[in-house]
Amino acid sequence: MIDLRIRVEPLPIVDPLIVRLRNDADDLGPNDAVLIGTDGARREYDFQGFSLTLHTKDDVALDNDVIMVLPGQTSARRLIRADSQHNTFLITEQCDQLCLMCSQPPKKNHVDLFAELETAASLAPANAYIGLSGGEPLLHKDKLFDMLLWLSKARPDLIFHILSNAQHFDEVDIAKLQEIGVERILWGIPLYAANAQLHDAIVKKAGAYDRLLQSFAILFEAGAAIELRTVVMQQNYWELPALAGFVGTTLSFVERWAIMQLENIGFGRMNWDLSFKDTSLDFGNVARAINIASAGDVPVQLYNFPLCSVPAHYRHLAAASISDWKNRQEPFCIDCSARQRCGGFFEWYDHRKGFRGLGPI
Numbered sequence: 145m146i147d148l149r150i151r152v153e154p155l156p157i158v159d160p161l162i163v164r165l166r167n168d169a170d171d172l173g174p175n176d177a178v179l180i181g182t183d184g185a186r187r188e189y190d191f192q193g194f195s196l197t198l199h200t201k202d203d204v205a206l207d208n209d210v211i212m213v214l215p216g217q218t219s220a221r222r223l224i225r226a227d228s229q230h231n232t233f234l235i236t237e238q239c240d241q242l243c244l245m246c247s248q249p250p251k252k253n254h255v256d257l258f259a260e261l262e263t264a265a266s267l268a269p270a271n272a273y274i275g276l277s278g279g280e281p282l283l284h285k286d287k288l289f290d291m292l293l294w295l296s297k298a299r300p301d302l303i304f305h306i307l308s309n310a311q312h313f314d315e316v317d318i319a320k321l322q323e324i325g326v327e328r329i330l331w332g333i334p335l336y337a338a339n340a341q342l343h344d345a346i347v348k349k350a351g352a353y354d355r356l357l358q359s360f361a362i363l364f365e366a367g368a369a370i371e372l373r374t375v376v377m378q379q380n381y382w383e384l385p386a387l388a389g390f391v392g393t394t395l396s397f398v399e400r401w402a403i404m405q406l407e408n409i410g411f412g413r414m415n416w417d418l419s420f421k422d423t424s425l426d427f428g429n430v431a432r433a434i435n436i437a438s439a440g441d442v443p444v445q446l447y448n449f450p451l452c453s454v455p456a457h458y459r460h461l462a463a464a465s466i467s468d469w470k471n472r473q474e475p476f477c478i479d480c481s482a483r484q485r486c487g488g489f490f491e492w493y494d495h496r497k498g499f500r501g502l503g504p505i
């Protein structure tokens with residue numbers, strides 16, 4: 145697994161510090177630190193005349209990475225890995241839903257790092273693609289929109305993917321979304337059933353489904369781009385064809401519909417036995433859902449499905465969706481001809497409780 149933290153020798157700081165690590169001293173900005181020496185795992189940088197010392201493996205490339213050092217902490221967060229398109233900022237750990245499959249169970253407190261994240265994004269490589277997630281980022285909608293608006297002017301090349309439960313969009317947001325630039329954001333929004341009772345039960349919030357439909361109407365009016373996301377579980381498996389019909393008729397404006405497998409972490413792990421649907425043994429309703437949505441001209445993709453868990457006819461829809469830093473393969477993958485194309489598994493996937501119908505192809 146790629147390490148998203150780097151050991152750092154403590155700094156006498158009182159506020160979080162955003163630093164871009166540079167191997168050369170050309171065009172230095174106020175947040176740039178320049179590499180002045182390495183000694184095994186130890187790398188020393190000059191940051192505005194002060195020494196910044198990191199410890200990491202020899203083979204880890206850090207040039208143009210952006211890190212955040214927090215006061216009193218001996219590990220820095222690697223916010224931007226310059227050679228990756230899988231950089232995600234955690235906006236908040238607060239959320240107003242308690243979804244059965246949540247990979248990042250909510251916490252009560254919010255640590256406001258908008259100013260730091262804004263700076264970090266402004267230092268990203270050209271045309272970077274940055275994910276924003278939570279918790280629910282729109283619980284801090286005004287600050288989030290202010291950050292995106294500022295970045296849309298300072299860094300119009302950046303593109304964002306924002307995961308949101310879409311419980312907090314209002315009519316008045318339309319103008320702000322358009323000012324930020326609807327082409328700059330893909331909203332990843334979950335819908336688990338075309339059935340208010342079932343959707344609300346899965347997200348554990350009464351009224352969530354109706355509020356979600358209001359938000360879809362607002363986003364449609366704004367011209368926003370939506371990636372609709374549905375995690376397949378035992379709870380909604382039988383509803384998938386009905387959901388596909390609803391998507392094809394009512395939500396056909398979405399950019400794509402991502403049908404997703406469960407991630408074995410957080411509430412997803414806690415509820416695994418009751419929720420995991422082994423689609424390597426029974427793909428029937430996923431196939432029906434794909435066929436129905438495709439007939440309605442809705443592009444479908446499969447996320448988090450190992451390639452060999454998908455019938456050959458649908459394999460072209462399986463994206464390598466698991467971020468590079470948390471992706472791995474199983475020992476049996478070594479003999480597989482599809483290794484390079486396959487999205488593999490989450491780092492924390494437990495094959496003893498996982499897919500029973502896998503094998504090299």
Ligand code: SF4
Pocket residue numbers: 450451452453473474476477480481482483486487488502503504505
């Ligand atoms: S055997 Fe491994 S690499 Fe091959 S398709 Fe299955 S999960 Fe992917």
